[in-house]
Amino acid sequence: MRATLERAHLLKSLSHVHRVVERRNTIPILSNVLLRAEGGELRLKATDLDLEVTETVPAMVEAPGATTVPAHILHDIVRKLPDGAEISLETSGDGSTLAVRAGRSRFSLQMLPEGDFPDLTAGSFTHSFGLPAQDLKRLIERTQFAISTEETRYYLNGIYLHTVDGRDGTMLRAVATDGHRLAQAERAAPAGAAGMPGIIVPRKTVGEIQRLLDEPESTVAIELSDSKIRLTFGPVVLTSKLIDGTFPDYGRVIPQSNDKEMRVDRDLFATAVDRVSTISSDRSRAVKLSLSEEKLVLAVNNPDSGSATEELVIEYSATPLDIGFNARYLLDIASQITSGEAVFRFADPGSPTLIQDGGDNGTLYVLMPMRV
Known part of the structure; x- marks a missing residue:
């Protein structure tokens, strides 16, 4: 693999994907980010087995290929390089290291084979719809603070997203509670959301979604089933498992x-x-x-x-x-x-x-x- 791209593009993408990677991992491959260069772009992917983020950035690809390297180390390297730098990524002939070059700086990172990298995107989605980014942001911001942090009541460790029939038609509603307080926000359900299963989006996923909602005028494509959700923010795709549990009948409180x-x-x-x-x-x-x-x-x-x-x-x-x-x-x-x-x-x-x-x-x- 050999590819060249601008520092700003690589840094922005790494800042999105590296947050998914836990600092301490018992499985070495989960500490890495997958880099795949082909067709004039570089695709980056990171996962913790429950949440996966991928992003595609433009790059000049001289030799297509894929590998994985430590995510946080690569992010720190790119972050510390000067603005405007042009970064070259090239795997060694024996497939053991990735050379990162920019100006007079040279780094060599240990690689793990891309074939070992897990894939979370298997499976089909039963419902899909688009939601303005500002509406999704509002639903999350109005409810996120009430998410429970009590791990024993795991079914409260996220936002319950579902549709309800109201006086003004079908509504898309978000609810969170920790037993002491409850927060509820809703908006008119977009086309395609009617009949969707009620899902509990995990706290970590909610936080990552919030960080990716940086363009309020855009529309987020949402696909979901009863076990997974996938959101597409332009070049960024976030896929997450859902909490497997039953949210309580909050209407009674x-x-x-x-x-x-x-x-x-x-x-x-x-x-x-x-x-x-x-x-x-x-x-x-x-x-x-x-x-x-x-x-x-x-x-x-x-x-x-x-x-x-x-x-x-x-x-x-x-x-x-x-x-x-x-x-x-x-x-x-x-x-x-x-x-x-x-x-x-x-x-x-x-x-x-x-x-x-x-x-x-x-x-x-x-x-x-x-x-x-």
Whole structure:
């Protein structure tokens, strides 16, 4: 194999694919990136057996071929080469090393045979559709923070993507929950999504998708089955296994009759919660909300460090209510509200609270209260 290409092209592609590779691997080939040069392009591929990313970049191919080399080392080499450099990649005659040349720099990397590199793309996909990148990004951003990190409840370690029939037709909905809070976002289902199986996209895959959504005006091609998903972002193709589990019936925890409504300025509320929670203990992070007509008092009491209170003007006309929440969870939800007004709907101090964006009917959040 012998190919020449621009540093900028190679670095961008390596930055996409090398993130999939775990720093520590018991299987040596999984530490490598597959390089295949043919037909005027270089294709790069990396996998961890659950997630695979491939990208194609233009290259001047003098001798076609393929090999694998350590992904993180190659990325670090290319990253440290000067801007505008032209990089030459050439395998040795005995097939043991890859020579990387740029200007006066020379590197020799140990290779492993490309025939040993695993392929994740086998199998067929039952559904395919296109989704604007900005819509996919919104679905992920509005729900990602609520993904559980508790490995024993593995079926919560991702975003549940499925279709539902609503008043405005079929909707594509994303849901995530960790048992303490729930986040839901939806948009009109694109053509081809109707009837798709409900799938749980793993947390690591969600993070990689987010990083690849760097062109908001583009459209992402999505193909899926009940066990895999494949997304195509221009020259980048991401294929991932799905979480094999059943997502819980989240509809049962979404309150339907919370009748105590509070409307508050999102920015004022978030900064006030952040200020008073300075006093809270790292363990509980509890903040108490005391609601009365047109007034909200935020209070934190920590026996070890002191107390704090702050008052806000709100829209509220129901009976007075005292309720406690984890301050971190409140701030996470507030950061997803973009319209400037947060709408809280309460039932009582022990029941889940419904939180919505005053200007976005496509999202909702549920937060479990705490004892304070």
